[in-house]
Amino acid sequence: MKLKIALLAGDGIGPEVIDQAVKVSNAIAKKYNHEINWTPALTGAAAIDAVGEPYPDETHAICEAADAVLFGAIGHPRFDNDPSAKVRPEQGLLKMRQKLGLFANVRPTFTFPSLIDKSPLKRERIEGTDLIILRELTGGVYFGERGRKDNGNTAFDTMTYTRAEIQRLAKKGFEMAMGRSKKLCCVDKANVLESSRLWRETVQAMEKDYPEVTVSYEFVDAVAMRLVQWPSSYDVIITENLFGDILTDEASVISGSMGLMPSASVGSKVRLYEPIHGSYPQAAGKDIANPLATVLSAAMMFEDFDLKEEAQAIRDVVNKSLTEGVVSEDLAEGGKAYKTSEIGDWLAKNI
Amino acid sequence: MKLKIALLAGDGIGPEVIDQAVKVSNAIAKKYNHEINWTPALTGAAAIDAVGEPYPDETHAICEAADAVLFGAIGHPRFDNDPSAKVRPEQGLLKMRQKLGLFANVRPTFTFPSLIDKSPLKRERIEGTDLIILRELTGGVYFGERGRKDNGNTAFDTMTYTRAEIQRLAKKGFEMAMGRSKKLCCVDKANVLESSRLWRETVQAMEKDYPEVTVSYEFVDAVAMRLVQWPSSYDVIITENLFGDILTDEASVISGSMGLMPSASVGSKVRLYEPIHGSYPQAAGKDIANPLATVLSAAMMFEDFDLKEEAQAIRDVVNKSLTEGVVSEDLAEGGKAYKTSEIGDWLAKNI
Numbered sequence: 167m168k169l170k171i172a173l174l175a176g177d178g179i180g181p182e183v184i185d186q187a188v189k190v191s192n193a194i195a196k197k198y199n200h201e202i203n204w205t206p207a208l209t210g211a212a213a214i215d216a217v218g219e220p221y222p223d224e225t226h227a228i229c230e231a232a233d234a235v236l237f238g239a240i241g242h243p244r245f246d247n248d249p250s251a252k253v254r255p256e257q258g259l260l261k262m263r264q265k266l267g268l269f270a271n272v273r274p275t276f277t278f279p280s281l282i283d284k285s286p287l288k289r290e291r292i293e294g295t296d297l298i299i300l301r302e303l304t305g306g307v308y309f310g311e312r313g314r315k316d317n318g319n320t321a322f323d324t325m326t327y328t329r330a331e332i333q334r335l336a337k338k339g340f341e342m343a344m345g346r347s348k349k350l351c352c353v354d355k356a357n358v359l360e361s362s363r364l365w366r367e368t369v370q371a372m373e374k375d376y377p378e379v380t381v382s383y384e385f386v387d388a389v390a391m392r393l394v395q396w397p398s399s400y401d402v403i404i405t406e407n408l409f410g411d412i413l414t415d416e417a418s419v420i421s422g423s424m425g426l427m428p429s430a431s432v433g434s435k436v437r438l439y440e441p442i443h444g445s446y447p448q449a450a451g452k453d454i455a456n457p458l459a460t461v462l463s464a465a466m467m468f469e470d471f472d473l474k475e476e477a478q479a480i481r482d483v484v485n486k487s488l489t490e491g492v493v494s495e496d497l498a499e500g501g502k503a504y505k506t507s508e509i510g511d512w513l514a515k516n517i
Numbered sequence: 518m519k520l521k522i523a524l525l526a527g528d529g530i531g532p533e534v535i536d537q538a539v540k541v542s543n544a545i546a547k548k549y550n551h552e553i554n555w556t557p558a559l560t561g562a563a564a565i566d567a568v569g570e571p572y573p574d575e576t577h578a579i580c581e582a583a584d585a586v587l588f589g590a591i592g593h594p595r596f597d598n599d600p601s602a603k604v605r606p607e608q609g610l611l612k613m614r615q616k617l618g619l620f621a622n623v624r625p626t627f628t629f630p631s632l633i634d635k636s637p638l639k640r641e642r643i644e645g646t647d648l649i650i651l652r653e654l655t656g657g658v659y660f661g662e663r664g665r666k667d668n669g670n671t672a673f674d675t676m677t678y679t680r681a682e683i684q685r686l687a688k689k690g691f692e693m694a695m696g697r698s699k700k701l702c703c704v705d706k707a708n709v710l711e712s713s714r715l716w717r718e719t720v721q722a723m724e725k726d727y728p729e730v731t732v733s734y735e736f737v738d739a740v741a742m743r744l745v746q747w748p749s750s751y752d753v754i755i756t757e758n759l760f761g762d763i764l765t766d767e768a769s770v771i772s773g774s775m776g777l778m779p780s781a782s783v784g785s786k787v788r789l790y791e792p793i794h795g796s797y798p799q800a801a802g803k804d805i806a807n808p809l810a811t812v813l814s815a816a817m818m819f820e821d822f823d824l825k826e827e828a829q830a831i832r833d834v835v836n837k838s839l840t841e842g843v844v845s846e847d848l849a850e851g852g853k854a855y856k857t858s859e860i861g862d863w864l865a866k867n868i
């Protein structure tokens with residue numbers, strides 16, 4: 167297969183972890199006889215510094231022309247405490263999601279047997295957890311009208327959803343549930359929000375098309391509790407953008423493998439793959455970050471190209487690295503901590 | 518002291534747990550020579566059934582005339598899956614918060630030594646946790662304009678805040694931090710939301726008035742993670758209404774004592790005290806619910822009337838009941854499970 171991949175390293179540790187995913191992907195390509203064409207492009211704070219824009223048109227053109235996008239991380243602390251900053255790295259991320267039509271973020275949370283004791287949760291609570299949160303990514307309060315009134319003394323943001331936006335996300339959720347345990351949980355705040363009532367009514371109306379799927383409706387506050395109490399009780403969760411932002415991050419730490427969780431953003435055209443962790447600026451340039459989430463994001467990418475053996479080969483070598491203790495300092499527990507680049511080399515060699 | 522307390526039992530297990538708090542409070546009044554005058558009033562689904570309204574004017578009048586309100590729980594499943602219901606119990610709660618001016622919800626999360634192993638978190642993660650979330654309660658997306666457009670196919674909710682609303686909440690947060698460890702964390706989503714940027718800018722401007730307080734600013738998604746990873750790293754957290762709804766519930770389960778967590782809602786006039794758990798309809802009428810969160814809410818009430826000894830006496834007897842195993846089925850662990858009413862009787866007798 168010939169693959170054209172846009173490579174958006176982004177900020178902080180982005181470039182370092184992306185490098186390792188490229189090494190591993192190239193090793194896979196060599197072994198299985200594929201050809202990968204990587205096209206790097208600017209995004210985030212790096213792009214603001216270079217061209218004044220966090221998601222430049224040129225980057226968009228490269229993404230649109232690609233078969234998929236591999237993405238590192240975005241965000242830089244110098245923008246966070248400056249509420250008046252006009253251009254922010256995150257705007258690039260939002261613009262990219264919108265312009266590429268990436269309306270669904272797929273975030274699995276699963277456990278690695280060798281890492282289960284790193285979870286803040288007790289073993290018996292977390293064992294068997296294997297859930298997917300499907301977060302709506304191009305609607306809601308992230309993209310509604312916002313602004314100031316009264317000389318800047320009142321601020322507002324609008325959370326808005328259309329039935330069609332909910333349907334296309336929910337459809338993916340139902341389909342995903344069909345391929346798994348046929349259990350779907352729709353998370354909302356329908357006891358307060360009108361947009362949540364539209365979510366609930368839309369998903370309820372779709373139930374008849376998927377008679378085999380058991381659908382439950384839960385309030386976001388209750389789910390924030392149950393994810394910590396009984397994470398293994400969930401399978402596929404669908405939810406709107408802001409709730410998804412909070413719940414996916416919460417879910418990511420319960421497994422104890424936060425540094426390993428990959429994600430895919432999907433939509434109409436190209437798909438995007440990225441680690442769920444952030445840009446971790448304190449570690450940038452130090453060659454100490456854990457590259458496995460990005461490497462496993464590459465595995466999701468191969469899987470979606472229907473290259474299942476290739477995807478499995480990546481997951482196997484990652485498992486091997488964990489079992490043999492070839493890990494970065496976050497997982498080293500007093501043992502030897504490998505450098506980011508060393509882990510990438512080791513994985514590529516062992517493919 | 519003479520106290521006039523409005524008694525809003527509400528729905529589900531509300532009436533049962535409220536009864537026990539009354540027993541305990543009366544025992545305290547007797548012992549310390551106070552006079553408590555209880556005035557029951559309707560609210561929630563119970564009020565809808567009786568008078569068609571979840572927070573009737575008469576109830577409001579009773580609350581306004583009282584020195585404090587003791588509240589049970591609100592909500593009934595028959596409304597939850599009916600997105601078209603015109604009147605909902607929760608509207609009563611929101612109306613009550615607004616009409617009584619209860620702009621801040623104070624929710625402590627702490628551990629009971631005897632219950633720490635009930636936490637889903639490992640002991641070393643949860644030990645030493647003692648934090649307070651101060652949630653804004655009468656603003657944000659709960660009270661902004663909402664509705665439908667396009668023949669009901671588009672729904673919107675508006676998240677809105679004024680500088681004054683943020684200031685009065687933040688002021689309480691700074692003051693609370695001054696009386697504790699002088700650490701304040703402001704939680705927002707300032708990398709996306711304009712209302713969050715107003716929060717951040719308002720709190721930043723107040724820092725100079727509290728030079729001793731160290732303020733940190735964190736994104737809500739990051740806090741949803743860190744609350745599970747390192748809950749003891751937090752002390753006082755301030756946040757807006759919706760984020761507070763999610764984070765307080767998340768925080769409530771990490772201690773392992775969800776059924777024991779009290780809360781106070783404070784504002785300009787009267788204060789309201791309530792357990793943080795919900796109406797738990799499955800258990801209603803069975804005399805099996807855990808009354809301790811409501812009993813401890815009464816303790817918070819005495820504390821706020823500056824009756825510190827009385828408050829401590831309640832906390833002591835609750836501790837005693839836990840140590841001696843006089844507990845409801847959620848805490849019984851195969852041992853004897855006491856009935857709700859039996860626990861109330863035991864506590865009152867042991868005061």
Ligand SMILES: CC(C)[C@H](C(=O)O)[C@@H](O)C(=O)O
Pocket residue numbers: 240241256259411708709738
């Ligand atoms: C950086 C930020 C805008 C972004 C979001 O909130 O969507 C991030 O938290 C994420 O989840 O990808």
Ligand SMILES: CC(C)[C@H](C(=O)O)[C@@H](O)C(=O)O
Pocket residue numbers: 357358387591592607610762
């Ligand atoms: C019942 C509901 C409207 C309410 C809220 O969201 O505020 C509840 O979850 C709470 O936290 O008190």
